Amino acid sequence: MPWFTPTDNLTEEDLQKGLKVLFWESLSSHAMALLVTGAFLPGMALALGAGNFTIGLLASFAPIAQMAQIPAILIVEKVALRKFLTVLFGIAARLSLVAAALIPFLAPEELKVPLFTILMILFFLGGSFAACSRASLIKDIVPEKSRGTILAVRLAAATALGAVLSLIAGFSIDWLTLVTGQSSRAYAIIFLAAAAFGIFGSIITAKMPEPRMHKRTDGKGIIRSLAAPLQDLNFRRLLIFSGAWSFTVIMSGAFFTVYMLQRIGIPMSWVILLAVLSQVTNIYFFKLWGKIADRYSNKSVLAVSVPMFISLLLLYPFTTLPERYSLTIPILVIIHIIGGISTAGFNLCAANIAMRLAPHGQATAYLGANAFCSGLAAAIAPVIGGLIGSYFAIKEISINIFYRANSADVENALSIPALSFRGIDFVFFAAAITGFYAWHRLSLIDEEGTVSESEIRDQVFASVKNSFGSTSGLSMGMRRMTAFPYEMLRRNKQKPSDKP
Known part of the structure; x- marks a missing residue:
């Protein structure tokens, strides 16, 4: 054979x-x-x-x-x-x-x-x-x-x-x-x-x-089967979410490295180390998100990881006010940790939710349609981001906080920068807007087992707290964080429940 x-x-x-x-x-x-x-x-x-x-x-x-x-x-x-x-x-x-x-x-x-x-x-x-x-x-x-x-x-x-x-x-x-x-x-x-x-x-x-x-028994031809995902209301909602979210991630992600190298001015070795920090965070949270997705639903995970990534986009402009300053590197570290947590969630569940919602025997057409919508949005996103970045390259919006010990003394005022938008900052802000739209479209998708965002957040915080604050102290918490891949590769003999 x-x-x-x-x-x-x-x-x-x-x-x-x-x-x-x-x-x-x-x-x-x-x-x-x-x-x-x-x-x-x-x-x-x-x-x-x-x-x-x-x-x-x-x-x-x-x-x-x-x-x-x-x-x-x-x-x-x-x-x-x-x-x-x-x-x-x-x-x-x-x-x-x-x-x-x-x-x-x-x-x-x-x-x-x-x-x-x-x-x-x-x-x-x-x-x-x-x-x-x-x-x-x-x-x-x-x-x-x-x-x-x-x-x-x-x-x-x-x-x-x-x-x-x-x-x-x-x-x-x-x-x-x-x-x-x-x-x-x-x-x-x-x-x-x-x-x-x-x-x-x-x-x-x-x-x-x-x-x-499984061969189709509905008598539809191949061409008609390609239209099936568009006729499925719930899956059509997923297609809109996938396109909007792909647009958000690709438009912003295309400029992360450029921003750190040119705007902030850190060397490539630092960029690589920050990327590794994000990947290490991925490793831990893949395990956590996977368990939550099995117990509840993929949408429950996405409902938390999507807004986390949006918050990351809104944090980037605060790394320069308007230039690099003392909090730049700490904020970059926070951004990459948040990025590791959030990308672990949607990298795992964005494809998984499409698999779950695709009818048995029609996976090829449904998953292909989902990939097509994501790819189309991702192909357009860098071009739109580049146009936005070019248009706002020499434009700036800034907000300063002034303090005067004597309001009549105009010259001796303490000026503290609070916000500075310039160039690529506008790209991140535009990506955040499309991200909010994608988050809204996600809320319209129906998936069995979905629970509230607050319940998922409580489980995430409890898991992280247990990792760092177990009864044997911080060292045991760190050991659990670094136990991969040995602990994760052990076969899990417990059957996950379908519902909470």
């Missing part, structure tokens, strides 16, 4: 094997994505001689590629071999990445930037096609009742690996440049390492058991 042949019935052994394969595949894919995106993609482009327009275009490829989910849905529905398509498109995308990494060594100077651009388009498109079939496969492999906990362990382990890799790769660029003689070749080595992780992930995916896709 060929390796890509689906089975009609999955045994418990098959499910456990599938979860194990999914765990290692997730680590590999996350490692690849981390070493290709972020600071490494524009770094490679700059090293090859790309201009600002090309760099902006490269940054938009990943979200634009999400719109390829629509033709991907048609292929998955037609072929009905999800594992085969995941491996096929995954390998094709990774080989495109290998070719892109070889450009600094083999390509003529005048062709380096055009070839790199074309190959990265193929990389992101192949990854989008693979992600479509993979998402449908995951829905049938991961048990719904414990999906939050299982995905939390997967994301936490991937984030832990990412924190280590980001430090190694970020601090090795200068050394590799000295060894190879060119910065482009230094980035190429990072890209080859990313491709190796990705190819390994595609290879082990072939070992994942695949349940046979």
Whole structure:
């Protein structure tokens, strides 16, 4: 029997094997994505001689590629071999990445930037096609009742690996440049390492058991099935939330690093360390959010993590008043801790809620539509953010507090800056407005088990308090915080309840 042949019935052994394969595949894919995106993609482009327009275009490829989910849905529905398509498109995308990494060594100077651009388009498109079939496969492999906990362990382990890799790769660029003689070749080595992780992930995916896709019995054609998510009122609400929230996160996230490097003026090493702080916070809160999502609902987690991220956006302008000052670094630390907590929540539950609301047997169309809406919003967001940042580049709104010991003494007044909006600050404020809209749209979604935000916040605070203030003192609390991954990788034998 060929390796890509689906089975009609999955045994418990098959499910456990599938979860194990999914765990290692997730680590590999996350490692690849981390070493290709972020600071490494524009770094490679700059090293090859790309201009600002090309760099902006490269940054938009990943979200634009999400719109390829629509033709991907048609292929998955037609072929009905999800594992085969995941491996096929995954390998094709990774080989495109290998070719892109070889450009600094083999390509003529005048062709380096055009070839790199074309190959990265193929990389992101192949990854989008693979992600479509993979998402449908995951829905049938991961048990719904414990999906939050299982995905939390997967994301936490991937984030832990990412924190280590980001430090190694970020601090090795200068050394590799000295060894190879060119910065482009230094980035190429990072890209080859990313491709190796990705190819390994595609290879082990072939070992994942695949349940046979349920064929539609409603008599609808493929094209009509694509319209089903739009006709489902509750899922349509989710699509609007996904689009608005993706717009918020991508528009603001595109400028975080630029803000810290240019506006605040901290070195890249500090930026990397702050990112690692956020990732370490992710690791702990993935576990906590996963348990809450399983016990209550994904919406309950999102209802807390979404406003936390919005508060982060509103804090950024206070890091400069109007320039760097004594509280800048402490506020940045607070921002990255809040970012770690909030992104753990919506990274885990934004996709999980789409899986839960997608009807059985129609996951491909529903999840593809969700990815399409998120990708479309994410593709537009950096452009809108750039226009806002450019328009307000030389504009400023500031508020100062004045104190005079004698109101008649106008010259000797103490002036204390309270607020200063300039340039990218307006981008963060605009992102916060769209974030509030997304938060409102989230409140309209119906999901079984949803409880109030205050109850979830109480559980979060109690869990954090227990971690730091257990009966054995602070050291035991810190030990629990740093127990990952060993504690989290132990099999949880208790069945989570469906309802509180």
